[in-house]
Amino acid sequence: MKVRVNQLNPVAGNIEANTAAIKKAISEAESADIDLLLLPELTVCGYSAMDFFERPSFLASIYKANKTIADHTAETAVIFGTVTENQSKVGKPCYNSAIFAHLGEIKAEIHKTLLPTYSVYDEQRYFEPGDDFKCIEFKGRKIGVTICEDIWCNYGNNPSVTYAINPVQELAGRGAEAIFNLSASPFDKSKHRTRVEMIHENIERTGLPVFYANQVGGNADLISDGDSMVVDANKNIIARAPLFKEAAVDVEWIGGKLNTVRGGIKQITSRLKRIFKALCYGLQEYLKKSGAGKKVIIGLSGGIDSALAACIAVEALGPKNVKCVIMPSPYSSRQSADDAKKLADNLSINPEEIAINAIYEAHLNALKPLFKNSSFGTTQENLQARIRGVLLMAISNEQGGLVLNTENKSEVAVGYSTLYGDTIGALSVIGDLYKTEVYKLAHWLNEDYYRKEIIPRSILEKAPSAELSPGQKDADTLPSYDILDAILKLYIEERCSEDEITEKGFEEKVVRRIVQLIHQSEYKRRQIPPALKISYTSFGTGLRWPINSDLQL
């Protein structure tokens, strides 16, 4: 039989558009004499529909669409991801399901068993788990259908949960000849490796080939990368779809053998390139799905963060769609403005320059009656950052274009930022990259991607500074970024305690101060835009810390 795995990009909440896309995919498969078409998880409604799943009319529309899609099938059978009703009226109102449809009819409905409820996932908020393991039968074959987490069962010692039942093994035990999986699995910087490793583990355990269909597309912070594939019982990847675009792969399945018909693509082998491309794609998708046009606005400081953000924006949208604004204050160095200009020039952008001195003075004058004995300090530093925020937003209001946030994860973690100043923007482009990762990616861009000095060397080499007071350097306030980032990774990603981090050789005083800063700045993180997620543990919907906590370990 000929099987197609087709990775689609649904829009969260737009059932009409997604249904049309599914019907088109079915028609195309029918024309190509495909026997069985596999689509990703929750394609009818989009994975990221969130609390729309709590709206009865939204669910009713999905149920109606399920019938419409089944109606549309003829010779080609389809397995598509959707929501189905929990008829029992006990538990949650609905299931995260796969529907198997053929010849105009719904032939089977499979419910997701393992509902991830950790990190960015809230599936037990919406769905009732399935508990019935039955293979579907098609053209004399028994197929075990699973949905996303079902196939990740207890991979990699997930600290959040240990599942009691492994759906893949249950299906294997009931005679499945292949495992089909519908996914909506987000990108992270290790996913390219872990995904294949996980599939291999399943094959080792069951001896069954895996057909894996993963959603593509961006939903605010979440980037689904696709990377759908078919892997045979010998762990050979028979076909693999590209990252970051809609695509289909076709495979001939005869007896115990799988042959590639379509889908021998060149994969992105560089980890840094995958991260770069993921960020570009996430930005493109945010703009497309927000309906806000193609233009963005970036404040260029002459520092590394805004430089990297500008490179990503130009790669994603083209230089014509990227407005760069240089806004020197009385404390900006000439070097920084020059660096910013040189970068813009290298990216074929003609930047705007607005000195903020007069606006800054106007604020100080207006506040003088209140601030009688004021000396220069945080107030004046933050003022400069906030004036820049106001100017960027005014340009956005007047000329269109979304303001991009250019903070990095190290700053976000310790609150080294001015709220309503450098924290503004519709989307944070590099907010899930630690400062050391920002440097790595910037170096890689110059050396391996552009193969020339697009990011000026002086930006790469100078000491990081917010330039909000005379001679200021980040290192005056924070430990060096290699130490800071190492501590942050241990605390945030590895969930180590302060004592455990100290035992690894970091200075206790520094560790305690960093952890305190992390929790003190939670109130800021609640007011920053979503950041394109490229790590397993990113700030935002996946990491939920209290404001005003008093963490004691």
Place this chain on the structure above:
Amino acid sequence: MKVRVNQLNPVAGNIEANTAAIKKAISEAESADIDLLLLPELTVCGYSAMDFFERPSFLASIYKANKTIADHTAETAVIFGTVTENQSKVGKPCYNSAIFAHLGEIKAEIHKTLLPTYSVYDEQRYFEPGDDFKCIEFKGRKIGVTICEDIWCNYGNNPSVTYAINPVQELAGRGAEAIFNLSASPFDKSKHRTRVEMIHENIERTGLPVFYANQVGGNADLISDGDSMVVDANKNIIARAPLFKEAAVDVEWIGGKLNTVRGGIKQITSRLKRIFKALCYGLQEYLKKSGAGKKVIIGLSGGIDSALAACIAVEALGPKNVKCVIMPSPYSSRQSADDAKKLADNLSINPEEIAINAIYEAHLNALKPLFKNSSFGTTQENLQARIRGVLLMAISNEQGGLVLNTENKSEVAVGYSTLYGDTIGALSVIGDLYKTEVYKLAHWLNEDYYRKEIIPRSILEKAPSAELSPGQKDADTLPSYDILDAILKLYIEERCSEDEITEKGFEEKVVRRIVQLIHQSEYKRRQIPPALKISYTSFGTGLRWPINSDLQL
């Protein structure tokens, strides 16, 4: 036997402080010859510890504290809310539990069965559900111990979930002579009624008295109101603790009879007064737990929203701790500034006044080279709002004090606000009150609470306006607030579809536009501060909508 129900106010994450408070409560009960002390849910760690529950070292500290607390018991037994380890290593790592301790030992551990995973609750994210129903035995009595949601089982046709098992009935079936419940249940404007109704339903079903201990305290948006009580088998409230403060009630339990020993308090009977007091308490608690001192800063526009917020702040913190700043722009009416001053005067506040004209002009000048053909519009309107934001934050930086956000829920819903302008602040005081509720509360304050015109009549009577352009009125852009709020309530709280709302007699065009505005402004809501929750369905952690969705019903 003498039973004490003691409502404590734990700090999220501060196990040391909470353990000390629990030990103190045990010692006090011991001194008062109490036989059995009942404390609220998750008192050892605070209910709102969120993803701290995913940190192994945090859990280890809780387990250690559990032993310390049990060690501290002597003649008085205690039932306290905490986390215990899931020894099976299958499922989630821990349980939301009650520990029964006596004579220095842990005698029993009861696991919460129903783990709410909807609205603001994420309990399946952290906890494994219990499934073992066993009464504890003490002094010849069988007691059925339940935790929060366990006793709310299927009350009021919860649209999010229908539970299959009713823990209270399971325990009644196993011979319980009373139901004890440990809660951390947040305030909402109907809770005073629903809580008693729910307890009565349980008594009707089982014939058992209910001992109910509910946490007090604020955690950012969430306000736990206390209102602990003991209700006998005839549905008489034998003792009831006050709202919004730590307190204990004592009851003598002899045979089938319950007698009040301590706890005949005067309840707040006015619904509006409860809302007002809840907001005052929430603000006090935010300040206390943030460690940010007692001072707040409010921009007074002369409109109703900032006026109400100022009344709440003065009630909560006293006039000396409330800085009011009046910031007229070229488009502010003289009347508004006068109204703001009169209000401040009535509240015994000496307001600051900063005209923003010069700053506004400085911005327009700086932007002139970019905005060649600009006419007055959104850019200039937003500019004024953002300049006010910058000034308030500068005052906060320089003089201390948290800036309060004064948006209402109607504005938040439709995005009728300037991001980084009127959306700023550490905490939103009235962000969960619709505009019509803001008016109701303001009228009630003057008429029933202050019994004089503290909020100037002209503020109550003038047409709402942002005053960002000449002659602007909210009604130019939005439907009248009674229509807007009715539509918002149907859409947000009742989860009605657009068609269902239209069928109730609202104009279809208006309904569709409002719903579109609601979803278009989700990106703004992601960047606003937490709002004190007083409704069942508030924006924030309890209502999770996608950004860039295309909702189609």
